Amino acid sequence: MPGRPPDLRRPGVSRRNFLQGSSVAAGSLGLAVGEARAQGPAMSAEARTIEMRVNGKTRHVSVEPRTTLVEALRDGLGMTGTKIGCNQGQCGACTVLLNGSRVNSCLALAVMAEGGEVVTVEGLADPDGTLHPMQTAFAENDAFQCGYCTPGQILSAIACIEEGHAGDEAEIREYMSGNLCRCGAYPNIVAAIVQVRDGMEG
Amino acid sequence: MKRFAYTRARTLADAVEAAGAEDARIIAGGTTMVDLMKIGVVEPDALVDITGLGELRGHELGTDTLRLGALATMANVADDPAVVRAFPALTESLWKAASPQLRNAATLGGNILQRTRCPYFRDTAFAQCNKRVPGSGCAALDGGETTIHAILGGSDACVAMYPGDFAQVLVAFDAEVETRGPGGTRRIPFAELHLLPGDAPHRETVLEPGEIVTAIEVRRIPAMARSHYLKARDRESYAFASASAAVGLEMDGDTVRDVRIGLGGVAAVPWRARAAEESLRGGPLTEETAREAGRIAFADAVPLEGSAYKIPLGADVVAGALLTAKSRPGGE
Numbered sequence: 145m146p147g148r149p150p151d152l153r154r155p156g157v158s159r160r161n162f163l164q165g166s167s168v169a170a171g172s173l174g175l176a177v178g179e180a181r182a183q184g185p186a187m188s189a190e191a192r193t194i195e196m197r198v199n200g201k202t203r204h205v206s207v208e209p210r211t212t213l214v215e216a217l218r219d220g221l222g223m224t225g226t227k228i229g230c231n232q233g234q235c236g237a238c239t240v241l242l243n244g245s246r247v248n249s250c251l252a253l254a255v256m257a258e259g260g261e262v263v264t265v266e267g268l269a270d271p272d273g274t275l276h277p278m279q280t281a282f283a284e285n286d287a288f289q290c291g292y293c294t295p296g297q298i299l300s301a302i303a304c305i306e307e308g309h310a311g312d313e314a315e316i317r318e319y320m321s322g323n324l325c326r327c328g329a330y331p332n333i334v335a336a337i338v339q340v341r342d343g344m345e346g
Numbered sequence: 347m348k349r350f351a352y353t354r355a356r357t358l359a360d361a362v363e364a365a366g367a368e369d370a371r372i373i374a375g376g377t378t379m380v381d382l383m384k385i386g387v388v389e390p391d392a393l394v395d396i397t398g399l400g401e402l403r404g405h406e407l408g409t410d411t412l413r414l415g416a417l418a419t420m421a422n423v424a425d426d427p428a429v430v431r432a433f434p435a436l437t438e439s440l441w442k443a444a445s446p447q448l449r450n451a452a453t454l455g456g457n458i459l460q461r462t463r464c465p466y467f468r469d470t471a472f473a474q475c476n477k478r479v480p481g482s483g484c485a486a487l488d489g490g491e492t493t494i495h496a497i498l499g500g501s502d503a504c505v506a507m508y509p510g511d512f513a514q515v516l517v518a519f520d521a522e523v524e525t526r527g528p529g530g531t532r533r534i535p536f537a538e539l540h541l542l543p544g545d546a547p548h549r550e551t552v553l554e555p556g557e558i559v560t561a562i563e564v565r566r567i568p569a570m571a572r573s574h575y576l577k578a579r580d581r582e583s584y585a586f587a588s589a590s591a592a593v594g595l596e597m598d599g600d601t602v603r604d605v606r607i608g609l610g611g612v613a614a615v616p617w618r619a620r621a622a623e624e625s626l627r628g629g630p631l632t633e634e635t636a637r638e639a640g641r642i643a644f645a646d647a648v649p650l651e652g653s654a655y656k657i658p659l660g661a662d663v664v665a666g667a668l669l670t671a672k673s674r675p676g677g678e
Contacts, residue, residue, distance in 0.1 A: 189351045209352030209393065212380065232381055233448060245421070245450040251380045252451065255352050256373070256395055300447070307425075307446070321584040322445025 194258040198223070199267025207254040214238045216254035217264060225265040225295050229324075236323030239296035239303075240264050246303035248322075265295035268302075277343060278302050281336035289327035297323045301337045310341045347383050351392040355399060358526055358558070364394040366528055366556025372396055374417055375452040377444075378460050386470045387461075387478060402455070402560055407432055414562040416455025420512070424449060432566070434674065435518075435573035435592045439511040442577045445584050455559040458513050458523070458539070459551065462506035463586055466490060476503045477547040492652035494586070497660075499614035500648065504547030506614065508540065513616035514592040515575060518608030521564040527557030536562075540615035569594030569604045572676040576667035577610070578659055587611030589660035591619075591667040595631065597676060602626045607664060609643060612656050619643040622664065631672050633665070640664035 191208045198221065205220035217223045217240070226249060229237030233248040240249045241263035249262075268276035278298050281287070288294040300323045304310050309319035316334050325333065355361035365372050369391040373379050382388040396402065402417040407428050414423060423429055424440035444452065466472045466485040474483035486492050486505050495505040513536070515521075521536040539551050553559070564570075573594035579585040590610035596603045605626045607619040622643035626635055640661030647657050 188353075189349045209350055210347040210383075231384065233377060236445065236447060239447055242451075246447050247451045248377070248447045251377050251448075253352070253373070253376060253380060253393075256376065256397065303446070309446075318583050319446050321582075322447045 194255060196254075196257055196259070197261045199263060205254070209253065209255050211254045212250055213240070213242070213252040213254045213257050213262070214249035216257075217249065217262070220254075223264055223266050227292055227295055229293065229296075234324070235293070235296075236300060237293045237296045239299045239323065241299060241303060246300050263299070265298060268298065276302070277340050278336065281339045281343075282333070285332045285336040285339065287329055287332040287336040288325075289329050293323060293325050297325065297333055301333065301340070304337060305341050305344070310337055313338065348386070348389045350383075350390050352395065353392065354395045354397075358396075358399055358401065358560070361394055361396050361399065361558055362526055362528060362556045364392070365558060367392060368555075370394055372558060375419065375456050377448050377452045378456060382461060382468075385468060387468060396558065405429075408566075410566055412436075412564045412566060414454050414564075416559045416561055417453050420444065420449035420452050420454065420457060421446070423454065433564075433570045433573060435570075435575040435594060435671075436512070436515045436564075438575035439515045439577075439590075439592060442575065442583075443511040454512065454562060457510060458516065458536075458559070458562070459553075460510050461550075463494060463509045464506040465494075467506055477506055477543070477550075480546070480548045486650075492650040493655075494588075495650060495653050496614040497612050497644070497647040497649045497653050497656050498609070498617055499542050501543045501545065501547070501614075503545050504543035504614070505650065505653075506543070506547065507611065508613060508615050508617075509586050509611075510616070511575065511577060511587060511590060511610055513540075514590060514608035514610040515573075516562065516564065516608075517616040517618050518592045518606040519564050519567070519570065519594060521562055523559055524561040524563060525553065525557050526560050527554050529554070529557075531560075533563075536616070537618060543614050567594075567604070568596040568676070569606050572596065572671050572674045573606070574667050574671040574674065576663050576670065578663050579611075589656050589663045591660075591664045593664070593667040593671050595668070595671045595676070597631070597672070600630050602629060602631050605631075605668075607639070607643065607668075609660065609664070612644075612647070612660050619664070621645065626668075631668060633669065636665040636668040637661070639668065 191206050193204050193206050205216050207216050217226050227237040229235035231250045233251040238250040239246050243260050278301050304319045310316050313334050316337050371390040373393045373395050403415045405414045405418045420440045424437045430437045466475050467477050472485045474485040496507040516536045523534045575592045577587045577590040579588050587610045589612050592608040594606040605623045607622050609617040622639040625639050625642050643664050644657045644660050
């Protein structure tokens with residue numbers, strides 16, 4: 145069992161922030177991200193440097209318009225924790241939190257994430273190396289075999305609880321369906337999520 | 347991915363102008379566009395990012411209408427408890443589509459314009475695809491794999507299926523699409539947005555160059571409360587529909603006063619099963635009449651060898667959706 149209460153309040157992760165924009169009149173809600181990034185060279189295919197907050201730190205990275213977010217993280221910033229699997233948004237290996245929501249970073253253009261807040265698997269452990277409770281739970285439940293899909297599974301698992309979609313095992317399976325594991329570690333992944341969910345209640 | 351110029355629109359007027367350029371495309375959630383650009387199916391010279399346009403965000407459930415901003419995400423709307431209560435079929439169609447990651451990124455404006463999953467459209471190794479390369483032929487009709495193709499609305503040039511879920515609800519409930527283009531703003535009945543393939547399957551909608559979907563509006567009617575979206579697919583979750591039905595019912599005692607049936611997974615465009623609706627209106631809804639409506643919905647189907655299974659499956663899905671909708675509390 146986790147030795148400390150789970151803390152899901154990581155950079156860019158705020159409870160229920162996926163509800164932003166719901167039930168408000170169209171036009172009344174402008175996310176700061178959209179406004180802050182209104183400047184920039186018009187109509188250019190050239191590489192340029194953009195700024196993002198990655199795991200709580202301001203980072204600059206050179207990207208072309210066609211550079212995807214996962215490529216900017218891996219090739220531009222050397223953060224290879226986020227994996228490229230299918231590269232078509234189908235397997236979930238590239239899952240990161242972008243402005244608090246889990247997304248497929250292989251289908252996000254880095255230029256469109258300019259000014260945004262990204263959380264990757266590298267941002268989950270504490271600076272002293274203490275693992276995030278979900279990382280601990282994955283280890284304790286053998287929730288990985290080859291480990292390739294694990295970073296995306298863990299980010300998605302954290303988001304699954306944050307979104308309030310970890311009610312029972314059927315709901316967990318439904319809301320983890322965007323993350324494929326070819327080893328078939330699903331029962332253990334579900335067990336890890338249940339463990340962290342119940343740890344939050346205790 | 348081919349290189350392209352990128353610009354972020356600051357105003358809707360800027361976006362309309364930039365998107366009107368030849369080989370320019372609009373991008374918002376990017377879940378379809380980036381995918382198709384990676385596999386070389388769509389190769390624009392310029393992308394116009396409209397995600398900074400605040401007036402296209404959000405959604406509002408009013409007394410008379412549900413208004414959905416074009417930039418509202420699938421997840422935003424699917425998880426709104428007020429919409430879940432008021433309009434089950436609409437939220438079910440959203441959360442049964444795609445994966446959580448995709449629903450967080452994909453916008454409703456983009457969703458209704460998503461492209462077919464026909465393997466010959468998506469694989470540029472095939473020379474023949476009238477939708478991708480006008481006049482090149484149709485590999486599916488030339489003896490190809492046809493298990494996910496349209497049995498309603500196809501033509502001799504194209505049997506590609508419209509793959510979405512949300513659109514089936516919009517077509518069943520007479521939604522309207524609001525757009526801004528070079529000619530100003532206009533409202534398009536949802537049923538008129540998508541074009542049947544005919545002999546020009548590369549023309550998929552009535553939108554003109556530079557015309558941007560800004561909102562989707564659905565008038566609130568009693569049949570919304572008693573609605574259901576039933577989706578049959580190859581696996582439990584995260585798969586496209588083999589056959590689906592969006593239905594809504596308004597009952598007057600035991601008599602059907604209003605009924606709406608949209609079909610998915612089976613047609614070239616979002617499909618309204620009007621003859622099936624007509625068979626039920628003014629009569630009782632029983633398992634027998636529901637099954638008869640299912641059969642009528644597919645009376646005009648033109649199956650290919652691989653897609654014939656969709657006829658009995660689709661009829662069952664229609665009947666099942668109607669009976670589930672009937673069992674729902676109908677009060678507002």
